Amino acid sequence: MMSRVAGLFRPKEAPVVEQEILSEKTAADKEANVISHSQNDNSSPSADKSPDTKWETEEILSDVQAGIQDVEALAKVWTRWSLIVAYITIWFIYFVDAMQQGMSTTLTPYVTSAFKSHSLTAATSIFSNLIGGLFKLPLAKVLDIWGRPQGFTAMMVCLTIGLAMMAACNNVETYAAGQVFYWVGYNGISYTISVFIADTSALKNRALMLAFAASPYIITVWISGPLADAFYHGPGFRWGFGSFAIITPAICTPLLALFYFNYRKARQMGLIPERKSDRTFLQSLKHYVIEFDAVGLLLITGGLALFLLPFSLYAQQPLGWKSPMLIAFFVVGGLLIMAFAGYEKFVAPKTFIPYELLMDRTVLGACVLAGVLFVSFYIWDSYFSSFLQVVNGLDITKSSYIMNIYSLGSCFWSIIVGVLIRTTGRFKWLALYFGVPVTILGVGLMAHFRQPDVNIGYIVMCQIFIAVAGGTLVICEQMAVMAATTHQYIAVVLAIESMFSNVGGAIGSTVAAAIWNGVFPKKLADHLPVELQGNVTSIVASLETQLSYPLGSATRVAIQKAYGDAQRIMIIASTVIQVLSIISVVAWRDIKVKDFKQVKGLVV
Structure with missing residues (x-):
């Protein structure tokens, strides 16, 4: 693994050093924040000049926030091997988080069913998606004002609290509250790492490095299901959440130690100045209330x-x-x-949303695409696990494999997309001519194939279509927002894009829950034999009750038909919303990422 990562760096004797060079050609370039740069990579420092010598001639921008100044200072002290270790550590953090997240998703229907509230499966994610998404803009402020390590630490603590709450919950309300803390922390960690990757990678290589960071999903899809099954049939779901409340902080600690080591090194070199505030406590409180809106x-x-x-x-x-x-x-x-x-x-x-950035058509189009994809995804995915078990008769492990085709396929395919973007220097064509059409095809076909008595192979086919298309679009939308601005605003535009994703997820969960609660109980009553009408409430309330009826029995067949009726309407709604994704991608500028030199320091 180390050799794979090391191969992405230039040799130590000739480090890649990227500079933001202010254009002197036109005022229009300045207003558009277009950064001019050298015509080719041969303008980088000569082999006999070390990074430290080079950096003596450069200055850290003084008109940006303290956290960004610290990032630029840290860029001076990063070595090739410290970056390699950082990316390896990031890979393991993603591995553990992905494994836990997959287990949590699989166990959620059983947690809600334990409290006789299976219909609230989608509702438990509304608050968590909403707050998790909206919180990223304040988190971007934390990263820019206080620093990346501080934000990462806060998110790690938040995730751990959420896992502890889910482990100790005694009702759906406490579980949903734990989900809020968990998803704020989980999304916050992923977001902070994405910002770190943006800080330490060239724009043309960034898609590939984002794909590398997400590659653990290729492995964890085979682990999450058996892990969830082992906890559910063994010590129980509480131990599943509780064990990761211990594992997660442990796996995050090495990256924090690396941050601290390089931060101290930069302080000792005089690159990070002492910062003291003359504000009183109340003045500081007022300042940050305004700063974070x-x-x-x-x-x-x-x-x-x-x-x-x-x-x-x-x-x-x-x-x-x-x-x-x-x-x-x-x-x-x-x-x-x-x-x-x-x-x-x-x-x-100070406004919550930086509208001047959002009004850029590439940024806005990418954000709309992010929102649409998550609305569509959460509509068809919210009750997918239950569908596979009740209608197709799969156990927890096998259903998790089908559910995780998206994670497996999208993460694998995103590596290919990263290579294509690095080779061609462009990303819009991938989204417009491949990602969007294939997504619409995959989601639309599910309206026909996600029904009782349909071969599971067709569902797998649809999942593969959605996976490769999703892997393309997620990478392309992130590249779009980052390519449309400068390094100073990377954290903010990534937060905006992520906010749209999570709010879209909350809306998707809301639509899914509304359709499910409006259709499933009524259709179940229509399909159940007259003598079983009194069981409607108990069947709707619990996945375990639904699974207790043998396959082929009149009650199980009625439940399966009701699932099919509800799923068809959900997937039609999911497909219709995808029309907006076409418009959003068309609005992008066709930016050539090879033409940008965005980040200072030793980069991937």
Whole structure:
């Protein structure tokens, strides 16, 4: 493995040093933040000049935030071997996190069923997706103001708290709260690592390095299912979450130690100055409330959460949509969203969303694509595990293999996409002529094939289509937002793109829950024999109850037909939303990433 990573670096005698050179040609270039650069890679330092000597002639930008200054200082002290160790450590962090995430997804229907609330399987992810996505913009501020290691540490702590809460939960509400902490931490760690990769890689190689970091999914898809099965039939799901609450901090510690070692080295070299604030506690509190736009964050998070939750909760209310609680959710949620818009427009000293970046058509198009993909994915995926077990009769391990085809295929294919982007220097053509059409094809075909009595091979085929297309689009959308800006704004644009993804996931889970709760119980009642009508509530409430009826029995057949009816509507909705992905990719500029030199220091 080390030789594989080492091969991605230039020899030590001729390190790759990339500089941002301010264009002196036109004012238009300055306004567009277009960075001019040397015409070819032969302009890098000569072989007899060491990195340290070179850096003596360069200055760290003083007009950027402290965290970015620290990154540029650390770039001066990174060595080839320290970067190799960092990327190897990142690979292992992704390996452990991917294994745990796959296990968690597989066990979630059983956790909700343990509390007789299987219908809330999708609802448990609404808050976690929403808050996990919206939190990334404040996290981007943390990374830029305080530093990458500080943000990484905070996310590691958050993830560990979430795992501990899920291990100790006694009801669905506590489990959902644990999911919020877990997904904020999980997404935050992945996001922080993505920013680190952007800090330490050339733009033309960045897609390949992002794909390398995600490659552990190729292995963990074969582990997560058996692991979930072993915990479920062994010590229980609580031990599954609890064990990773110990493993995760342990696997993250080496990367933190590496950060600290190089940070101390940069301080000793005088590259990172002492920073002292004359603010009092209250002044600091006010400063950071404004800096992180805490009021705007609370307004939009609360507004979206309250507005989306009724779609998944209405089936549990005796009065349905007429429930006073749901009406209050809609009204208060809508008012909070309008208040957010008014506050950001007229009151906020610093806005939650950097609209000047978002208005770039490439950035906006990539963000819309990210949102659409996650809306579509969470609509068809929310009850997929249950479908495979109830309708196709697969056990936990085999169903996890089918579910993880997406992770396996997309992560493997993204490596190929990274090579293609490095070779051609472009990414738009991959998204427009391959990623989007194949995604629509794969999702659309599932409306026909995800039904009872259909060979499981056709479902596998659809998953493969979606996987290779997804691996293409995720890499391309990340490259689009990063290529459209400068290094100073990398963390912010990645946070915006990720925010759209997670909010899209929350909307997708909401739509899935609304369709499921509106269709499945009614269709189940239609298909069940008259003498079994009294069992509708217990069947809807528990996956284990559904699986307790033998394959081929009248009750199991009725359940399978109800699954098929609900799945067809969900997949049609998932396919229709994909139309927006075509428009979003067409809007991108056809940027040639080989033409950009974006990052300073020793890079991959």
